[in-house]
Amino acid sequence: MRILHFSVPRHTVHAYRISVENRYRNRCWQSPMDKRESALRKIQRIATASFKNAVRLHEDAILLFKNDRIPSALQMSTLSIEEIGKYFIFENVWWHNRIDGIWSIEDMQQFLRRVYSHTSKQSSFARQVQFSPFVSKPLIKILETGELEKIKQKATYVGMPRKGKNINFDKRLTSPKQTSRHRTEDFITMVNDFIIELAIGIRKGFYSLDIHDIDDWLAEPETELHFLELWPLMRKATKKRLERMRKHDDIER
Numbered sequence: 001m002r003i004l005h006f007s008v009p010r011h012t013v014h015a016y017r018i019s020v021e022n023r024y025r026n027r028c029w030q031s032p033m034d035k036r037e038s039a040l041r042k043i044q045r046i047a048t049a050s051f052k053n054a055v056r057l058h059e060d061a062i063l064l065f066k067n068d069r070i071p072s073a074l075q076m077s078t079l080s081i082e083e084i085g086k087y088f089i090f091e092n093v094w095w096h097n098r099i100d101g102i103w104s105i106e107d108m109q110q111f112l113r114r115v116y117s118h119t120s121k122q123s124s125f126a127r128q129v130q131f132s133p134f135v136s137k138p139l140i141k142i143l144e145t146g147e148l149e150k151i152k153q154k155a156t157y158v159g160m161p162r163k164g165k166n167i168n169f170d171k172r173l174t175s176p177k178q179t180s181r182h183r184t185e186d187f188i189t190m191v192n193d194f195i196i197e198l199a200i201g202i203r204k205g206f207y208s209l210d211i212h213d214i215d216d217w218l219a220e221p222e223t224e225l226h227f228l229e230l231w232p233l234m235r236k237a238t239k240k241r242l243e244r245m246r247k248h249d250d251i252e253r
Contacts, residue, residue: 035105062231070179070180075155080191081143088124089111189234195227199227203224
């Protein structure tokens with residue numbers, strides 16, 4: 001094999017280097033408006049991914065429940081609640097910046113810090129369902145007070161209660177095996193009822209989401225049917241509400 005050697009004039013190499021440096025500089029430099037738009041595009045993508053992930057976790061929770069893996073089912077259901085809550089936190093930023101257009105990146109950062117808090121995401125979900133018929137007052141209280149995080153931890157780890165910073169040896173051992181089947185069923189039903197009502201409500205024009213990919217997916221009739229078949233259990237109050245909503249015509253999209 002022969003190796004061919006090419007000689008390139010120095011001024012050509014210098015000009016090429018300057019050209020590459022300029023392209024790199026242009027790519028790295030962004031005006032405040034460009035940075036804000038770039039951040040908003042990522043917020044939109046994260047919101048979309050969060051809702052899709054919530055659906056995956058919810059489906060996993062149902063699969064685990066049906067296979068009698070109750071503690072793991074409760075974990076997955078709780079995580080799906082948190083991911084839906086996270087979706088609405090990101091959607092809130094997206095909506096305000098499309099309507100008001102006044103948030104700086106620093107404003108967004110400060111608002112979005114709550115996505116790193118489990119209890120904040122649970123509270124975000126609670127705000128979406130607090131006036132809905134498919135959530136009982138005790139469940140709302142669990143969501144709003146941070147009690148759900150304690151329930152999730154007990155469904156995950158073997159341990160003992162604490163007294164201050166120390167272990168309280170006078171109390172009984174806690175184990176995921178003690179996870180309530182009935183409570184887990186309630187959480188799964190709450191999430192499933194929420195998704196179904198949202199799907200019907202969007203299709204009938206009662207609700208709308210500002211992240212259009214999720215709004216369009218929920219509006220498909222197949223989405224409602226999928227979750228009805230996946231988890232037939234539904235609160236009576238939800239059934240009555242959905243029967244009234246179904247009487248309305250689908251809106252044109």
